[in-house]
Amino acid sequence: MLIRFLEQVKRALSIYQANPPIDSLVLYKIRPARVVSIGEKIEIELDGGHSKRVRAKDVELLHPGPLRSLSELAPQQGELTEAWELLEGSETTLKDLAELAFNAFTPATAWAAWQLVAEGLTFTGRPQAIQARTRELVEREQAERAARDAAERDWKAFLERMAAACPAPEDTHRLGEVERLALGQSEHSRILEALGHQQTPGNAHRTLVQVGYWERNHNPYPVRCGAPTQDPDLPVPELPEEDRIDLTHLSAYAIDDEGNQDPDDALSLDGERLWVHVADVAALIDPDSDLEREARARGANLYLPERIVNMLPSAVTDRLGLGLQPVSPALSFGFRCGDAGEIEAIEVCRSWVRVERLSYDVVETQLDTAPFAALRTIANRFRDRRSAQGATSLELPEVSVRVVDGQVVIRPLPRLKSRAMVMDAMLMAGEAAARFCLDQGIPIPFATQPPPENGDEATDLAAMYARRRCFKPTRLSVEPESHAGLGLPLYTRATSPLRRYSDLLVHQQIRAWLGGREPRSAQRIMECSGEADTASIAIRRGERLSNQHWKLLFLRDNPNWKGEGIVVGREDRKVILLLPELAMEARVRVRDEVELNQRLRLAVGEIDVAELTASFRILG
Known part of the structure; x- marks a missing residue:
């Protein structure tokens, strides 16, 4: 008898689904909607009073109504855990679930029951066929969700520490991701992206210095270029006996x-x-x-x-x-x-x-x-x-x-x-x-x-x-x-x-x-x-x-440095200078005409160690 009754309910719901009545509660995507009128298309009302014309297959019937206003879908108090425990491992319908959990099948309890299904923890499925998940699956899902929530809280806390340039000792393993970008060993960093920085080796370098993962003077270039950083650790044989x-x-x-x-x-x-x-x-x-x-x-x-x-x-x-x-x-x-x-x-x-x-x-x-x-x-x-x-x-x-x-x-x-x-x-x-x-x-x-x-x-x-x-x-x-x-x-x-x-x-x-x-x-x-x-x-x-x-670090630590540059070439509106004191090349914009080999007095402008760039200004 129970099976025959459930089949009759399913058929009735399918009839409603094909042609949901006016003032019924339907599901549009993941939102509740009230059917306002039916024609070639169905007119529905969404939260906020907005109307929309949709096809019948775009909505799914949750309750035949009458629903006069979406404001009637108030939160409901019910026996949710008890309902799941009774139905564990079996299949039911939205109507039965609402009646079991809330002792009534109304638009408000239908929506509350559907929200329980949409949450996907204890129930899954569609309104016509809802599965009550087993305890084993529910407990596994709860553990996974708890782990995800904890990871998300941990991630947000980590980003807050990074923004404040105060990482914790446990953040070291995460910063290895930024270091790989700084060393040219990868092209992406989720951390830099989350902090709103462009994902470049220079930005990664700057970030690692700011948070203290790298020392202020850290030289990344041997590793970035793929050069060895340690002496060989191999045994050395004795000098052979031979004529000399x-x-x-x-x-x-x-x-x-x-x-x-x-x-x-x-x-x-x-x-x-x-x-x-x-x-x-x-x-x-x-x-x-x-x-x-x-x-x-x-x-x-x-x-x-x-x-x-x-x-x-x-x-x-x-x-x-x-x-x-x-x-x-x-x-x-x-x-x-x-x-x-x-x-x-x-x-x-x-x-x-x-x-x-x-x-x-x-x-x-x-x-x-x-x-x-x-x-x-x-x-x-x-x-x-x-x-x-x-x-x-x-x-x-x-x-x-x-x-x-x-x-x-x-x-x-x-x-x-x-x-x-x-x-x-x-x-x-x-x-x-x-x-x-x-x-x-x-x-x-x-x-x-x-x-x-x-x-x-x-x-x-x-x-x-x-x-x-x-x-x-x-x-x-x-x-x-x-x-x-x-x-x-x-x-x-x-x-x-x-x-x-x-x-x-x-x-x-x-x-x-x-x-x-x-x-x-x-x-x-x-x-x-x-x-x-x-x-x-x-x-x-x-x-x-x-x-x-290291030359840029010298200039960074000596911001009042002044020296001489000798003009050795021209590029557009800039001149190429050699700085003998530093054996360094610089390009400086000039207003007046200058001659090759002309000597100009220079002062340090901006130094960007992470980008390996320096600017100079002409004195006088």
Whole structure:
């Protein structure tokens, strides 16, 4: 009987649904509505007295009425929990639910019952077929809703703390999302979006500093560029037993900047023969060993103002850095520099050397004394030859940027004769190594560079700035070609194996030949060089952006800084300035005409560390 009765009710409701009577209560989308009139379309009244004409299929009958006004749908008090417990797990209708929960089926109780169904916790379905959910489902849903509500409250509280720049310790895991955007590891941040900020690395950087997740001076650029941030943690083998020529009787000098931590080259003079000793790194780093693959994956040391990230474990430098031990193993390049500056009588050997470490500043005061006067004479002959062969000397501003006890120290690098002398000695060793390998048929990566498109000589700063842009980057090739910028017909990098992979690769090839072993093939050399060169792109970019970062921090902390800018170019209504004191480039809008190489007094404008931008204003 009960089943037959329910079927009759369903049929009646379906008739009403097809043609709901005037003054009936219907559901329009999720809102209650009263049927006002029936024609081709049904006119309904919504909350607020608004009328709307809709199709019959757009509404669903909840109660046949009469409903004179939607204001009659007042909240109802009933036995809701008891009704659910009685019906748990079964199916019912809206009418039965209303009568069971509220002891009456009126428009008001029908709407109250429907709201219970629409809530979706204890009941689900449509007016004609309502399911009473089981206790297990209800309890699970209650737990999920409680969890969602708690999460929403937690999220709102977190955003309030972020807006006040007072995050709690438990917020750290959330801020990792912002950090990933700041480091270029993702493109989106729900947190920045919720705070109303554009989702950019700069905004993420700024937010992390504001809330104290990052320190005020935090440098994100090594990680953002994909550069390594820790030294390799690999075991270092012992130095092998092998024959070495004893050159400890020669005075050898490792000349570098004060505080240099990886001395990998030194100079000796033996009569007319110049020796360039280089740390014998390849003695410990075998081809395709774990250490070699790690060095190849890095490409070079990462030199940051705040620290150095080494290409090789620090133990390698401790053992092989020239002058760090009483006697050091070296790969020594001996040669003579002829009267016309040509390199001749080349010799390469494994050696023992005794090295004294000196700074450029110290040697600068001793250039007129032995042995530096003779070394300088040799270097000058070599430089004259390079100049005659088209070498380009661009004397653009250079500075040393260091972080000392948390303070940024920027020191211009003077044009020291001692520095030029050592540079030419290293270039001589590079040419000697290249010629030796070419003569012996040893495949190595030659450093080559085509001539610039503009061959005009640069004699002033603006011309040097323009000429630098004419050069293409140095590239590595197993084919021996010239290096136009250096003015050398043949050259390879061979004097910095502690800090640059291509130099280590040259040493490994030479040592293989010296030991009677087969060097790597030319194809393998290019493969290894290509891998390291790709890796070093991240290193160079990380260094460049890090230097810019710390320079901006220096200007931020010195808002009254004033200095000189030299006009080196023009762009629309702006001029390009080089700031020698900072080795920094700036673009400044000018009203009056200015000339190239004109000097302008500047003051700091706005500094945006997060966006890596600075503005300057012209004084006077």
